[in-house]
Structures are given as structure tokens and as C-alpha cells.
Amino acid sequence: MSFDWSHLRFFLAVARTGRLTAAAAQLATDHATVSRRIAALEQALSARLFERSPRGSVLTPAGESLLAHVEQMENVAARIQNDIAGSDLALSGAVRIGAPDGFGSFFLAPRIGELCRRYPELDVQLIAMPRIFSLSKREADIAIGLTRPTEGRLVARKLTDYHLHLYASRAYLAAHSPIETPDDLADHLMIGYIPDLIFTPELDYLPQVPADLKVRLTSSNLIAQMRAAVAGTGVCVIPDFMAATEPELAPVLADRITITRTFWLIMHADLKDTARIRAAATFIGEQVERNRALFMPG
Structure with a gap:
């Protein structure tokens, strides 16, 4: 050499x-x-x-x-470490989980402590950001994505579908004109993503709302959008599993407008059987299955 x-x-x-x-x-x-x-x-x-x-x-x-x-x-x-090392060592070290801000902060973060308790030698790194994570560049060991990858040495499995609806604060709805049809949305301030900063087409929700919308407040961060809605700023498309944590939010036109998206669990093909990664992936799948009603209520 x-x-x-x-x-x-x-x-x-x-x-x-x-x-x-x-x-x-x-x-x-x-x-x-x-x-x-x-x-x-x-x-x-x-x-x-x-x-x-x-x-x-x-x-x-x-x-x-x-x-x-x-x-x-x-x-x-x-793979050498996974195949050769003893089982105790194999379940030690760091595992990095990349997830969209909503899923990472509102669903996974409150539950991730159980993974830490289950494997005391595992260092869990949760990156909750609105972006696509490159597994080949080791930006994450496990990624939660909104689309199934079609390129690269990646494996993916469906975690769950989830619903999104229009929401606004109860105070906002009480202070503004009623919203009884999609056309009524034209009289209300809409909250959404900054168009040129949408990192995946699956987040471009508002074109699916059949109305002439006035989108006057935009943010690249879904949590920021939700907090603005809670504060009474306007109407926002929010996943049901996030809105369920805020009693101040009320659904708008829930019987008329429903948007459905999918969460995928993605791993690199060469590392999916590594013990620490497999353990974390199994944990995430268990948590989603246990709480499926949060993602698809009703």
C-alpha cells in the first residue's frame, strides 16, 4: 500500500x-x-x-x-463492527436520526427517552429540521422522509400515512368572518411555506386548497407556522398529530378539505443491519404503530 x-x-x-x-x-x-x-x-x-x-x-x-x-x-x-463485535458493544455508540421538524419535535422527541432507557450505551442524536438528509454522506443513519427514495443504495419502508387539515385558533375564528365554504377563505390571512424554500414537493399543500387564498405569512419552518396560527394570526395547514397538542386550535372545513401524506423510514442498504441502527429503526416503527390514531384520526 x-x-x-x-x-x-x-x-x-x-x-x-x-x-x-x-x-x-x-x-x-x-x-x-x-x-x-x-x-x-x-x-x-x-x-x-x-x-x-x-x-x-x-x-x-x-x-x-x-x-x-x-x-x-x-x-x-x-459492518465489521456489527458482525464481529459482541452484542453489548454493537448496541453502543451513536445513532443519528434525521426527521422533518414536525415529526421530529412533536412526535419523536417526547418518546425518544424510551429508546435511551432501553439501550443505556446508545447515544441518540435527533436532528429535527425541514430538509432532506443524505445518508451516503452520513448526515443521518436513519431518515424520516416524505417520499420513497428511488436512487442510491437506500432501503425504505412505509411508516404511516397522515392527515393534514386547515386549522386556526378559536380566538381568531371568533373574531373574523365565518368560514363555511372554501370560497370564504379568500377573506382570511393564510399561513404557509416560503415557496422557493420548500425542500420537497409534498410540502406544497396550498395548491390543494380549492380557493383564492391570500398567503401573507410564510415560513420555512412548520412549527413556526403552527405557533403563528395558535397566536391568532390566520389559517394554516397543519398535520393532525401536531394540532392535537394545541387545544386552542380548531379545525376549519375538516369535512371538505383533507390532505394526506406519508412518512417513510429510510436507511442505507449497507448499514440497515447494524445493531444500533436496527434497534433505533425498530423503536421508531413501534412508536408509530402504537400511536397510529394520532396520524389518521377518525
Whole structure:
């Protein structure tokens, strides 16, 4: 072997963060060490792996090719730990769960403590953000998505369908004109997503509302939209499992307008059988099944 295998850790960190300083922080070392390791790897391979600019480090074609190999090595290393390590060790370490803000904060966060108690050596990292998580880049070990992936080495299973309805605060409804038909919504302030920041088409709810809407308050965050509705700002499309936590919210035209979406549990094919990931995925599935009525009430 003409190069030091340990250099690949540094290469992977820079490839994923795009900056030497960020990679150094991730690896608990300094900028100079990362730079030296990358230079040594490039010299050993006789190839330039990154194009450097003030904006950061971008992979060259040779770097892209190497990244694919290194990610495969990373997956093999994870499988080795799962296959060879004892059962106690296999259920230790970190598992990172990426989920949309609503599911992560309102459903999973209040229940995740049971997973921690069940496996005391497991470090659970819950990322509840409105975004798509890249499992190949290790942004998460498990992702909760709104669509079933069709590309990459990913496996997915359906968790549940869930309903969304229009909601407004009881105070808002009492202070404004009645909403008896979809056409009445034209007289009310609507709350929704910022169109160009919708990270997946499944969140583009408002075109499914058959009315001339005045969307005057927008946010990239569903929790922010919901809090605005609770405060009496206007009418908002909210998942039923979130609205159920706020007694101040009342459904609007629930018998006329229902939107249905699906949550998928997604894992990388090479890591789905790793004990810590399998344990967390099983737990999430159990919790959803146990609370299915929250997602599909009535």
C-alpha cells in the first residue's frame, strides 16, 4: 500500500464539510494537520483531489472517484463492527436520526427517552429540521422522509400515512368572518411555506386548497407556522398529530378539505443491519404503530 490508510479519514471529512477548518473541528485536530494529511494523500496517489478557493474545497473528478471508494470502505468498517463485535458493544455508540421538524419535535422527541432507557450505551442524536438528509454522506443513519427514495443504495419502508387539515385558533375564528365554504377563505390571512424554500414537493399543500387564498405569512419552518396560527394570526395547514397538542386550535372545513401524506423510514442498504441502527429503526416503527390514531384520526 503506497499511502497511509488513516489519511482517508481526513479526506472524507473535507469532502463532506467542504472546508479544512470544519473538517479539523470534526476530527478534533487542527487545520494544519488536515492540510498536511490531504497533501500527503494527493502525493501518494499522484492526483489532485480538491480544487481550493476562498469558498472552500471542492472535489475534483479524481476526488469524486475516491469518495465513492472511501464511502464503501466506511460501510464495510461499520459492518465489521456489527458482525464481529459482541452484542453489548454493537448496541453502543451513536445513532443519528434525521426527521422533518414536525415529526421530529412533536412526535419523536417526547418518546425518544424510551429508546435511551432501553439501550443505556446508545447515544441518540435527533436532528429535527425541514430538509432532506443524505445518508451516503452520513448526515443521518436513519431518515424520516416524505417520499420513497428511488436512487442510491437506500432501503425504505412505509411508516404511516397522515392527515393534514386547515386549522386556526378559536380566538381568531371568533373574531373574523365565518368560514363555511372554501370560497370564504379568500377573506382570511393564510399561513404557509416560503415557496422557493420548500425542500420537497409534498410540502406544497396550498395548491390543494380549492380557493383564492391570500398567503401573507410564510415560513420555512412548520412549527413556526403552527405557533403563528395558535397566536391568532390566520389559517394554516397543519398535520393532525401536531394540532392535537394545541387545544386552542380548531379545525376549519375538516369535512371538505383533507390532505394526506406519508412518512417513510429510510436507511442505507449497507448499514440497515447494524445493531444500533436496527434497534433505533425498530423503536421508531413501534412508536408509530402504537400511536397510529394520532396520524389518521377518525
